[in-house]
Amino acid sequence: MTDVRVVENATCTFCGCVCDDIILTVEGDRITQAKNACTLGKAWFTEHTIEDRPVALVDGREAALQEAVEAAARILVESRFPVIYGLSDTTCEAQREAVAIADYIGANIDTTTSVCHGPSGIAFQGVGESTATLGEIKNRADLVIYWGGNPAEAHPRHFTRYSVTPKGMFVPRGRKDRTVVLVDVRRTPSARAADIFIQVKPGKDFEVLWALRALVKGRPVPSFIEEETGVPLATLQDLVERMKNCRYGVLFFGMGLTMTRGRHFNSGALLALVTDLNEYTHFVAKPVRGHGNVTGADNVLSWQTGFPFAVNFSRGFPRFNPGEFTTVDLLARGEADAALIIASDPASNFPRPAIEHLRRIPVIALDPKPTYTTDIAKVAFTTATYGINVAGTVYRMDDVPIYLRPAFPSPYPSDEEVLRAIKVRVCELLDIPLPNGKHH
Amino acid sequence: MSSTLRIVNGKVYDPINGVDGEIRDICIKDGKIVEDVPSDAPRIDAKGMVVMPGGVDIHCHIAGPKVNLARKLQPEDHRFDVHPRTRFTRSGSGGTVPSTFATGYRYALLGYTTAMDAAVPPMGARHTLEEFHDTPIIDKGFYIILGNNLLLYQLLKEGRYRELRDAVAWWVNATKAFTIKLVNPGGVEVWKERRNANVTNLDDKVDAFDVTPRQIIEALVNVANELGLPHPAHIHCNNLGIPGNYKITLETMRTVEGRRVHFAHIQFHCYGGEPGGKMTSKAPEIAEYINKHPEVSADVGQVMFGKATTMTGDAPLGWMLRRISGNKWVNADVEHEGGCGIVPFVYKERNYVHALQWAAGLELFLLSEDPWRLVLSTDHPNGGSFLSYPRLIRLLMDREFRNEQIRKVNQRAIRQTVLLDNLDREYTLYEIAIITRAGPAKLLGLKNKGHLGVGADADITIYTEDEDKEKMFSTPRYVIKDGKVIIKEGEFCADHEGRLLHSAPEYDREIEEVIRPFFEQYYTVQFANYPVPENYLHNHEVVPTRQS
Ligand code: SF4
Ligand SMILES: [Zn+2]
Numbered sequence: 001m002t003d004v005r006v007v008e009n010a011t012c013t014f015c016g017c018v019c020d021d022i023i024l025t026v027e028g029d030r031i032t033q034a035k036n037a038c039t040l041g042k043a044w045f046t047e048h049t050i051e052d053r054p055v056a057l058v059d060g061r062e063a064a065l066q067e068a069v070e071a072a073a074r075i076l077v078e079s080r081f082p083v084i085y086g087l088s089d090t091t092c093e094a095q096r097e098a099v100a101i102a103d104y105i106g107a108n109i110d111t112t113t114s115v116c117h118g119p120s121g122i123a124f125q126g127v128g129e130s131t132a133t134l135g136e137i138k139n140r141a142d143l144v145i146y147w148g149g150n151p152a153e154a155h156p157r158h159f160t161r162y163s164v165t166p167k168g169m170f171v172p173r174g175r176k177d178r179t180v181v182l183v184d185v186r187r188t189p190s191a192r193a194a195d196i197f198i199q200v201k202p203g204k205d206f207e208v209l210w211a212l213r214a215l216v217k218g219r220p221v222p223s224f225i226e227e228e229t230g231v232p233l234a235t236l237q238d239l240v241e242r243m244k245n246c247r248y249g250v251l252f253f254g255m256g257l258t259m260t261r262g263r264h265f266n267s268g269a270l271l272a273l274v275t276d277l278n279e280y281t282h283f284v285a286k287p288v289r290g291h292g293n294v295t296g297a298d299n300v301l302s303w304q305t306g307f308p309f310a311v312n313f314s315r316g317f318p319r320f321n322p323g324e325f326t327t328v329d330l331l332a333r334g335e336a337d338a339a340l341i342i343a344s345d346p347a348s349n350f351p352r353p354a355i356e357h358l359r360r361i362p363v364i365a366l367d368p369k370p371t372y373t374t375d376i377a378k379v380a381f382t383t384a385t386y387g388i389n390v391a392g393t394v395y396r397m398d399d400v401p402i403y404l405r406p407a408f409p410s411p412y413p414s415d416e417e418v419l420r421a422i423k424v425r426v427c428e429l430l431d432i433p434l435p436n437g438k439h440h
Numbered sequence: 441m442s443s444t445l446r447i448v449n450g451k452v453y454d455p456i457n458g459v460d461g462e463i464r465d466i467c468i469k470d471g472k473i474v475e476d477v478p479s480d481a482p483r484i485d486a487k488g489m490v491v492m493p494g495g496v497d498i499h500c501h502i503a504g505p506k507v508n509l510a511r512k513l514q515p516e517d518h519r520f521d522v523h524p525r526t527r528f529t530r531s532g533s534g535g536t537v538p539s540t541f542a543t544g545y546r547y548a549l550l551g552y553t554t555a556m557d558a559a560v561p562p563m564g565a566r567h568t569l570e571e572f573h574d575t576p577i578i579d580k581g582f583y584i585i586l587g588n589n590l591l592l593y594q595l596l597k598e599g600r601y602r603e604l605r606d607a608v609a610w611w612v613n614a615t616k617a618f619t620i621k622l623v624n625p626g627g628v629e630v631w632k633e634r635r636n637a638n639v640t641n642l643d644d645k646v647d648a649f650d651v652t653p654r655q656i657i658e659a660l661v662n663v664a665n666e667l668g669l670p671h672p673a674h675i676h677c678n679n680l681g682i683p684g685n686y687k688i689t690l691e692t693m694r695t696v697e698g699r700r701v702h703f704a705h706i707q708f709h710c711y712g713g714e715p716g717g718k719m720t721s722k723a724p725e726i727a728e729y730i731n732k733h734p735e736v737s738a739d740v741g742q743v744m745f746g747k748a749t750t751m752t753g754d755a756p757l758g759w760m761l762r763r764i765s766g767n768k769w770v771n772a773d774v775e776h777e778g779g780c781g782i783v784p785f786v787y788k789e790r791n792y793v794h795a796l797q798w799a800a801g802l803e804l805f806l807l808s809e810d811p812w813r814l815v816l817s818t819d820h821p822n823g824g825s826f827l828s829y830p831r832l833i834r835l836l837m838d839r840e841f842r843n844e845q846i847r848k849v850n851q852r853a854i855r856q857t858v859l860l861d862n863l864d865r866e867y868t869l870y871e872i873a874i875i876t877r878a879g880p881a882k883l884l885g886l887k888n889k890g891h892l893g894v895g896a897d898a899d900i901t902i903y904t905e906d907e908d909k910e911k912m913f914s915t916p917r918y919v920i921k922d923g924k925v926i927i928k929e930g931e932f933c934a935d936h937e938g939r940l941l942h943s944a945p946e947y948d949r950e951i952e953e954v955i956r957p958f959f960e961q962y963y964t965v966q967f968a969n970y971p972v973p974e975n976y977l978h979n980h981e982v983v984p985t986r987q988s
Contacts (some may be wrong), residue, residue, distance in 0.1 A: 009968040020969045092570060103531050125515055128768035128782070133563065135775025135964040140633065162964060169590070169962055170633060170648070191489075247635060275769060278759065284773065302511050303540045303571045306518040306533030317522040317531040317541075320481040320515050393570065397771075399505055400965060401566045403973055431527060433935075 010405050013089070013292030013387040014044040015155050016397035017162070024310055026407045038156035043045070045407075048307025048388050055412055057380045065381075065413065065421075072364045072379045073339070073425035075106050079338035079362075081314070085327040086344030088112040088294035090366075090415040091404070095293075095300040098342060098417035103304075104312045104426055108336070111297040112344055113309040114326040119258040120287045121298065121308045122322060123267035130274050132250070132284040134161075139168035140282075143246035145181040147270065148205060149254020149288050152190040158288065159193055163250070170248070183208070183270035184256060188363035198239070203261040208236070215240040216276050236299070241252065244280040246262060251285045253350060254310045258287070289397040292387070296395035331357045340364045340422075342415055343383075347372035364422075366415050381418050384410035442921060444469045444477040450902060452487025453873040454493065456882070460870045466491060468898040471923035475894050479660040484925075486902050489917060491682035492873050494553025494899030495829075498880035499674075499704055499739045500530030501751055502543050502818040503575060504560045504568035504582065506780040509770050510537045510751045512820075516782055517747070528932045529576070536749040536784075536821040544576035544938070548926055550829060551901030551916040554889055554941075555880070557582040558674060558704060558819075559623060559753040561591075561774040563965070565615035572940055577921055579889075579899075579981075583674050584615050585753050587622030587656055588629045590776040591958045594647040596659055603954055605663045609947035610670070610955060614971035616942040618983070620664055620886075621704075623753035624678050626653040628779045630755040632941040638756040639678060640715070642691055651682075653678055656693055661696045664799040667945040668794045669987035672700040680705075680757050683713030686722035691730055693736060705741020705819040706730075707801040717795055720856045723803035729865035731809040737883045739817035742832055743794065744803035744824030748785045751822065754781030776962060787824070795850035797823075799857040805836055806863045811874040812882060829876070830913035831911050836867040879932060885983060886941070898923035 007024040012034070024045060025033035034045035058067030063071070065161055076082050084102050087095050088111055102109040113121060137144070144163050147287045151158040159165060164180055183196035183205075191197045198206050208229045211221045215236060226232045240331035243249055251274055257266045270285060277283035289295050298308040305311045307320035323329055327346065330336055331354035347355055347363075348371065358376065365377035374380040389410035395401050413421075427434050445468040452464045467477040501507055511518075517535030522544040525531035532542030547555055560568045560582045568582050586592060586608060595604040608620060626639045626646045634647065642654040657675065665674040679685035687707040693701075703709070712720035730736050750761050755771055758781010762769035770782035785793040801823070808814040810946050816833075820826040834841045846859055854860065867875075881890020888897045899918040906912035919927035921936050954966075959967040 009966045011969070020966050039452075096574065100530070103525060121512070125513060126768065127511060128770045128773040130769070132773035133775045133964070135962065136632065136773040137963055138964055139775065248632070275762075278636055278771070282632060284771070298512070299508055299567070302508050304532070304574060306511050306535070306537075306539045307515060308512050313525075313531065315522075315524075317524045318518075318533055320518075339446075393566070395567075399567070400563060401511075401570070402965065402969060403566070 007405055007407050010326055010407065011039040011387055011394065011402050012044060013394055013404070014041050015292065016289035016295065017157050018292065018394055018396040018402055019157055019161060020402045023423065024407050029408050031407055040156055045388065048385060050410055051382060053370065053382045059378060068379050068381060069418070069421045070427055072422050073429060074424070075338050075362045075378065075430045076340065081336050082107040082338040082340065083327055083330065083336040084109040084340045084342070085346060086112060086342040087297045088136055088291035089343040089386070090293065091386050091390065091394060092293065092296040093343065093392045094302065094415035094419055095297050097416055097423055099300060099304045101340070101419065101423050101426060102313050104423065104432055106316065108312045108314070108325050108330065109301070110311065110325060110327040111294065111309050112291055112302065113294055115328060116255055116290055116294065116324065117258055117287050118309060118326065119321060120267040123271055124263040126268050127271045127275065129271050130278055131283045131286055134163070134396070136284070137163050137250050138166045140170045140248040141250045142171055142177055143242055143249040143348050144188060145183065145249070145251045147183045147251060147253040148256025149252060150184070150188040150190045151288060152188065152193060154290065155288060162367065163252070164193055171385050172251060180251050181239065195237060196236060198231055201437055204229040205257055205260065205266050206262040206269055209273055211236055211272050212240060213269065213276055214246065215272065233395050237346035243277055243283070246281055249277065249283040251283070252288050253285065254288045255290070272364065293394040294302050294371055295397055295399060296393065296401070299395055299399065328354050336361060338362050342366045342419070345371040345373045347376050366418055368412070382411045382412050383415045385414060386415070390414040444481035445484065445923060446477050446481050446488050447484045447491060447900070447902065450489050450491035451905070452491045452893040453869050453893065455878040455894045456868055459818060462751065466892055466900065468920070468923045471898050472893055473894055473896045484902070484918060488905060490869065490903045491935065492551070492901050492903070492904050493892055493896070494901050494919070494921065495551050495825065495876045496880040496884065496886070496890055497555040497817065498815055498883060499558045499817040500555050500826060501822070502555060502557050502820070503540065503571035504557060505564040506538060506751050506772065506782060508567070508917040509772060510572070510749050510782045511539065513747065513782060517784070528935050535753065536825045538746055540571050541576060541926055544578050545932070548577040548919050548921065550826065551903065551919055551920070552578065553899035553921050554579045554886070556580065556618060556884065559583060559585055560617070561585050561753070561777040562611055562615045563774050563777055564585060564973050567975060569616065569972060573631050573638040577936045577938055579941055583616035583619050583621035583817065584611060584617040584624050585778045586620045587625035588610065588778045590629070591955065593629070593646065593651050596651050596655060597649050599642050599908065601659070603951060604659060605666060606947040606951035607955060608660070608663045609667050609945040610951050613944055613947070614938065616972050616977060619669045620660060620673055621674045621676070622657060622660055623657040623676045624680065624777065625759065626651070627678055628753065628755050632773050632779060636756065636759060642678070642688060642695065657692060657695055657807060661699050661701050665700055667717055669945060670943050670983045670985065671883060672702055674702045674704055674739060676678050677709045677756060680708045680754055681760065682715050683711050683717055683719040683783055684715055684726055686710050686712055689726060690729060693733070697733065698735060700735050703736065705817060705823065706738040707741040707743065707797065707823070709805055710800055712920050718880045719796055721796055721800040721803060723800040724807055726860060727804050727807035730814055734813070737813040739815050740801050740804050741799040741817055741819040741823050743787050744818055744828040745787045745789050745794070745798065746824065748787060748824050749782065749821040750785045751780070751782045753780055753782045754776050757781055758783055761785060767890045775964065789849040790852050792850050795853035796856055796883065798849065799854055799859050802835060802842070803857055803863070810877045811871045814832045814875070815873040815879040815883065830910045833872055833913050834908070834910040837872065839864050840864050841864060871916040885986065937979055941983050942979055942980060943985060944982050945985050962988045
């Protein structure tokens with residue numbers, strides 16, 4: 001008979017909502033119930049199984065952990081241009097070890113931010129951002145706008161937990177006290193939750209945002225804006241009135257804005273619009289981030305290096321340059337000669353030239369499951385799944401850190417443990433003294 | 441394993457123990473100052489050098505959510521100020537908001553061994569602790585922002601004073617904070633809820649709660665004293681930076697007269713004139729009040745010319761600075777707890793207002809009669825980086841240098857001040873030791889810091905004596921932390937993990953039954969997941985409350 005346990009206040013790391021109110025029923029090494037989770041979250045928990053794989057593979061052969069750590073450390077120390085990439089689906093504790101390795105070996109380090117909200121990061125550096133934790137939106141927002149995202153499918157509890165339906169201190173009637181607007185290039189299932197749906201021609205987000213800025217500032221916008229963007233001038237004027245007259249407005253934006261034509265110009269235009277609106281009322285913006293802890297990766301890199309992604313240590317100090325140090329780009333140019341990939345599968349989702357280069361160089365991969373990347377890896381570690389088997393810190397999309405309560409232990413080491421072992425070995429090989437043998 | 445060290449032949453400045461430049465041996469064993477060590481213990485010959493306790497920064501912004509936003513915001517600030525890795529230390533980036541490693545190392549390079557982050561929203565505590573864990577060498581703590589906390593407003597409105605006190609103590613314990621901070625009490629809530637408005641007067645109402653800044657200030661100052669927090673309520677007054685604000689500053693001081701309280705970056709709160717009109721200096725009035733009231737302490741918040749980053753829990757102030765400068769702007773609301781504004785900023789010698797702020801800070805220093813209660817800060821990085829402390833020390837110690845600088849800045853501003861009215865005071869090394877270490881340590885209630893008496897933490901800085909005080913204070917010869925030599929001949933020879941300093945006031949656990957329902961209704965983090973678990977503390981020390 002397996003014992004049945006209940007883990008309360010568990011956290012789902014499947015999407016950037018990072019819901020921390022999940023009640024798990026655990027039977028042995030299976031989660032049988034995940035109360036409060038959405039369908040994605042339920043699947044994340046209940047379909048989780050411990051793989052029956054060796055803890056490590058070196059050149060496709062089963063290897064002991066220590067042997068694999070040794071092989072990984074040697075690859076990293078002997079390479080001239082190592083890249084470290086991934087990091088969004090692991091804990092901050094693991095991310096910190098990864099940055100330490102990058103510092104010690106002079107590597108390039110980059111996260112999946114560079115392929116999702118990197119443009120928002122660049123726009124942030126350009127214009128700043130008025131923002132808020134999600135609880136402010138829950139308690140105050142009377143105008144909620146989503147732009148270029150489909151939360152109903154990608155972040156299923158975003159509406160119910162944070163932004164649309166909950167009753168809040170200053171919006172006591174919940175949904176009734178809010179106006180919800182969806183702006184997108186197509187009518188997604190999220191449109192059903194909206195009072196107003198505005199359809200923009202693909203690739204024309206920037207033009208619409210810029211026209212809104214003009215209208216907010218009382219400047220004329222020609223009527224051919226409709227022909228150009230698909231949105232009638234009257235619709236834009238109506239939206240501007242709502243924005244200026246709400247009490248607390250929020251503009252959420254997704255990858256439909258950041259990864260289409262215009263990229264960081266789009267995010268920048270949106271952030272600038274929100275700044276402008278603060279002349280009239282309180283207005284905030286918030287990128288809706290995807291992967292569980294991509295926000296943590298941004299934070300850890302920023303506090304350790306000063307920069308959120310695309311960081312290079314080859315000169316002995318961090319430098320930042322998207323395009324030059326973003327992994328996709330440098331792989332496509334054939335620059336790296338070794339790669340350490342953590343909790344990410346670039347071999348399946350990068351463009352072909354980047355994948356081709358990845359196949360030519362020694363790859364070290366850490367992942368709980370077999371992936372295309374672990375498949376091509378010279379050294380592959382099987383690690384425990386964060387949030388389900390390991391504790392640690394995860395940042396919600398609004399920069400709020402949450403501590404994970406794992407459901408049951410895994411026979412595999414955590415990313416943090418593997419990376420720390422690699423770090424220690426790397427330092428031994430390079431004769432770098434580690435303070436207290438553990439810190440940094 | 442015991443480690444010992446003896447520092448010989450140095451000129452010792454240890455004001456807490458009344459030592460003023462005498463040649464003395466300092467003995468160290470296992471991280472503490474001791475009476476004596478065996479004669480074969482390792483030695484540092486400090487002949488021709490000045491020995492002081494490690495510096496203590498009572499008010500700076502070095503870790504946590506808003507600091508990290510400011511780092512992320514300014515790649516241009518890091519780019520020209522790189523911080524390379526050494527054999528012993530991690531790399532990082534500098535500028536006015538350095539990365540965590542660079543922050544710890546650069547404080548150490550300045551001879552500072554303790555620093556307090558002055559404004560963390562409770563929700564940001566965990567983030568702050570994570571950054572602290574990556575901030576090497578120095579000991580550190582943080583103050584939690586409670587002056588715009590909605591649950592506390594509710595309790596205050598309903599007159600539930602006991603519960604208010606217990607809730608404050610719960611918050612300090614739940615976040616591992618050092619003390620409590622008030623930032624523009626009432627104003628940040630009004631900013632969020634009333635279309636970017638602000639309060640301007642101590643008796644303005646915070647609408648939904650029917651409480652006033654005056655009530656909030658009184659209640660929290662009293663609570664901090666009743667709980668015996670090692671450092672009293674730390675207040676950033678209303679109307680920061682606004683001409684005429686010295687009135688509300690004095691009124692705030694009088695509201696809590698006779699009670700222990702600390703006023704932050706008082707320079708930013710000492711202006712005459714009318715809102716929207718010309719700014720003048722009322723530093724003499726503020727200095728006089730502080731001189732006459734021994735229960736009051738303050739840090740100056742000196743403005744230094746050049747690049748700064750304004751980052752503050754005072755969100756409406758952030759917006760004002762954005763409008764003045766046109767620079768990029770970050771605002772970040774924190775549910776039920778506060779807000780934040782960040783704007784990169786440059787203070788210019790020729791600018792009337794900036795020169796006036798610079799001069800007003802110097803007036804405060806020079807008119808202060810009690811260095812123990814008016815201590816050095818630049819409100820890093822708001823008035824300037826902590827890296828400018830040596831220059832500030834030179835301004836205070838070297839009249840000729842100061843007068844030279846005074847002549848270089850906007851003269852209309854200087855004429856508004858008393859700086860050229862025979863204010864020829866020069867700080868002594870003894871006084872500098874007070875305003876940079878002994879004073880802050882005392883005000884913080886850190887009995888083992890800021891001095892070199894037996895039992896003190898062996899945090900020690902050794903400088904080469906030099907006529908040029910800026911040079912002297914920017915390049916210590918040796919820095920010793922917890923008895924370990926970290927910097928030798930100006931170079932790192934070891935790394936070190938400092939401690940978190942926090943307090944743990946007593947409270948009635950029943951208060952959780954008041955706080956929990958508020959969380960369940962309004963917060964988006966589960967009540968059970970909110971308190972910071974022990975594993976975020978690493979090396980830490982509970983600083984005892986005053987009554988215990
Ligand atoms: S919304 Fe996201 S974090 Fe929340 S339960 Fe669903 S998948 Fe998990
Ligand atoms: Zn401050």
